[in-house]
Amino acid sequence: MNSFNPPIRTLMGPGPSDIHPRVLSAMARPTIGHLDPAFVGMMDEIKVMLKYAFQTENELTMPVSAPGSAGMETCFVNLVEPGDKVIVCINGVFGGRMKENIERFGGIAVVVEDEWGTAVTPAKVEAACAANPDAKIVAFVHAETSTGALSDAKTICEIARKHNCLTIVDAVTSLAGVELRVDAWGIDAIYSGTQKCLSCVPGLSPISFNERALEKVRNRKTKVPSWFMDLNLVMAYWGTGQKRAYHHTAPVNTLYALHESLVMLMEEGLKASWARHAANHQHLKTGIEALGMKFVVPEADRLPQLNSIWIPEGADDAVVRGRLLNEYNLEIGAGLGALAGKVWRIGLMGQSSKPEKVLFCLAALNAVLKN
Amino acid sequence: MNSFNPPIRTLMGPGPSDIHPRVLSAMARPTIGHLDPAFVGMMDEIKVMLKYAFQTENELTMPVSAPGSAGMETCFVNLVEPGDKVIVCINGVFGGRMKENIERFGGIAVVVEDEWGTAVTPAKVEAACAANPDAKIVAFVHAETSTGALSDAKTICEIARKHNCLTIVDAVTSLAGVELRVDAWGIDAIYSGTQKCLSCVPGLSPISFNERALEKVRNRKTKVPSWFMDLNLVMAYWGTGQKRAYHHTAPVNTLYALHESLVMLMEEGLKASWARHAANHQHLKTGIEALGMKFVVPEADRLPQLNSIWIPEGADDAVVRGRLLNEYNLEIGAGLGALAGKVWRIGLMGQSSKPEKVLFCLAALNAVLKN
Numbered sequence: 044m045n046s047f048n049p050p051i052r053t054l055m056g057p058g059p060s061d062i063h064p065r066v067l068s069a070m071a072r073p074t075i076g077h078l079d080p081a082f083v084g085m086m087d088e089i090k091v092m093l094k095y096a097f098q099t100e101n102e103l104t105m106p107v108s109a110p111g112s113a114g115m116e117t118c119f120v121n122l123v124e125p126g127d128k129v130i131v132c133i134n135g136v137f138g139g140r141m142k143e144n145i146e147r148f149g150g151i152a153v154v155v156e157d158e159w160g161t162a163v164t165p166a167k168v169e170a171a172c173a174a175n176p177d178a179k180i181v182a183f184v185h186a187e188t189s190t191g192a193l194s195d196a197k198t199i200c201e202i203a204r205k206h207n208c209l210t211i212v213d214a215v216t217s218l219a220g221v222e223l224r225v226d227a228w229g230i231d232a233i234y235s236g237t238q239k240c241l242s243c244v245p246g247l248s249p250i251s252f253n254e255r256a257l258e259k260v261r262n263r264k265t266k267v268p269s270w271f272m273d274l275n276l277v278m279a280y281w282g283t284g285q286k287r288a289y290h291h292t293a294p295v296n297t298l299y300a301l302h303e304s305l306v307m308l309m310e311e312g313l314k315a316s317w318a319r320h321a322a323n324h325q326h327l328k329t330g331i332e333a334l335g336m337k338f339v340v341p342e343a344d345r346l347p348q349l350n351s352i353w354i355p356e357g358a359d360d361a362v363v364r365g366r367l368l369n370e371y372n373l374e375i376g377a378g379l380g381a382l383a384g385k386v387w388r389i390g391l392m393g394q395s396s397k398p399e400k401v402l403f404c405l406a407a408l409n410a411v412l413k414n
Numbered sequence: 415m416n417s418f419n420p421p422i423r424t425l426m427g428p429g430p431s432d433i434h435p436r437v438l439s440a441m442a443r444p445t446i447g448h449l450d451p452a453f454v455g456m457m458d459e460i461k462v463m464l465k466y467a468f469q470t471e472n473e474l475t476m477p478v479s480a481p482g483s484a485g486m487e488t489c490f491v492n493l494v495e496p497g498d499k500v501i502v503c504i505n506g507v508f509g510g511r512m513k514e515n516i517e518r519f520g521g522i523a524v525v526v527e528d529e530w531g532t533a534v535t536p537a538k539v540e541a542a543c544a545a546n547p548d549a550k551i552v553a554f555v556h557a558e559t560s561t562g563a564l565s566d567a568k569t570i571c572e573i574a575r576k577h578n579c580l581t582i583v584d585a586v587t588s589l590a591g592v593e594l595r596v597d598a599w600g601i602d603a604i605y606s607g608t609q610k611c612l613s614c615v616p617g618l619s620p621i622s623f624n625e626r627a628l629e630k631v632r633n634r635k636t637k638v639p640s641w642f643m644d645l646n647l648v649m650a651y652w653g654t655g656q657k658r659a660y661h662h663t664a665p666v667n668t669l670y671a672l673h674e675s676l677v678m679l680m681e682e683g684l685k686a687s688w689a690r691h692a693a694n695h696q697h698l699k700t701g702i703e704a705l706g707m708k709f710v711v712p713e714a715d716r717l718p719q720l721n722s723i724w725i726p727e728g729a730d731d732a733v734v735r736g737r738l739l740n741e742y743n744l745e746i747g748a749g750l751g752a753l754a755g756k757v758w759r760i761g762l763m764g765q766s767s768k769p770e771k772v773l774f775c776l777a778a779l780n781a782v783l784k785n
Contacts, residue, residue, distance in 0.1 A: 246665030
């Protein structure tokens, strides 16, 4: 068996996104112990920088030691108790995954449906809250990675708060790519991923819980049905105390990578990062339309960092993506679920959101579609 | 905020162990997509090499995308159904964590207790099985990281099989460090970690399930109370089919590291790795006894790769470990649970199991204890 040397790709799918050499080399620094004082100091810096990225003062702001779907599960397994009614908005794959989480932890899911490729309709959330005064949580996806639709998190959180519901927000694809303000918008629990607009390696899921959410966790009638994800335990390791209690062995080197990607975010500035993602989306839009292709999501609901494009008539989905990969080392994303075979997803996230990459992607698409 | 440059430590605690530069540099190779054909090919190679490491032909042999405690949870959450009686052997911290897992998933734990620092007593397991004919699972820790005791996995599995129980075995610290034969010993479900005798970075948990175990997973009356860890779903991504279905975003670069550490294991050979761990333990033993210190675990039950030593009278636990770290950049482990403050744990795992490191550790201990 030989060492694995990956091909050098340009990653313009739904994630992972391209990773800066600074992040890759940070990750390769020598491993130290997960209870080493030097490591604990780095953990504290990660927390500070994640608070900035999320725009929150929440003390419980930290990365879960597993990918985004484990971050999702950490939110639901801690906050949903058996019998809890949860309003869940589904406008793509990840809303559906939220429902699956709710039901596996004994919750009752009340579904608010919107068409795939559109945003969640706040009026439907309002109606569901009004019709279900016993609902305890509203859960929705801020940026649907499966379609590229951006929902109005601020308004949905206001509605939830008015009806005394907690909110669980999926920000896997939105964090650092579009405006997101956890405290100002009153988001109670949120999770994200590292491999999207942060341009870090996959494998970690930043989360943040406010006091309202933590109160529900602390006052549960039953133990959290997960040892690995129980925030009461995890917090003893990631907490504020001087003394960190061993919970699990943290993924030390992956956290080096996250630290470096957050340093880079702070150097750029959060608003500049949002603006860069918006600007490169405009470049892509101009080019895509010039090629005669159409976006799936109406312009008002469109995410800049995840662009779903209808596959042009006559083009073979797998053949085109295969040629892009094999001839140009370019990865773009396939459709998921109901959109499989019908759309391509072009990611302009983090280091993949650059004019040179937009230009290259358009040129490669043009070359493959015309030949 | 500045980039993080860790100090260069020698890691001789309970894990992570020292990591070879080959593994660190493999991890820093460019990220590719988690559905890229090149990546899928690498996943297949990891499965082949993990089968070798576990000495199994089990098709379901793969790394969970999270640390060892998530591997533990993957075993229990899939195999324990509400009301299931599970015999769990506790002779250290991790047996206790198993019990916690059983109860969180609605199982009934029947505890077989042995003193910390000793092996699990097979006769007690036999008695518990005989007294609980309705028990469905026997769970135990092969190599107790908290104490350094090695249990007789082969015999315990024979007893369990005779009583029609499945076995769940914790091999976090044993894999590649001592003899372990999943198929020959009839182990049904097993989990390990990457940061111990494989000398890979922390963050992954190799698992293996045989057909008997999978049959129980497939015939559950209720859905697995975890979406992230549900093997029915995970297998669609790690499975044998040509077409891999997206489940979660795999930790791509950490898997590069695991691949490289497994290539190195195959180059050395599993038996040679076991022999190396045994030999370096003998070197350490000679030196520790020459320094007048005593092992916690009786010689017959002693793990070569994790050595618990009673803290000598007059020595201050935290002061000594602090000096080793600050003056010599040497990490050794503190005691856990009932042994906190009473023992040190010296790890000779993977790349930390080398004559030069044993010598250095003994010299540093001697220097600090004498001054």
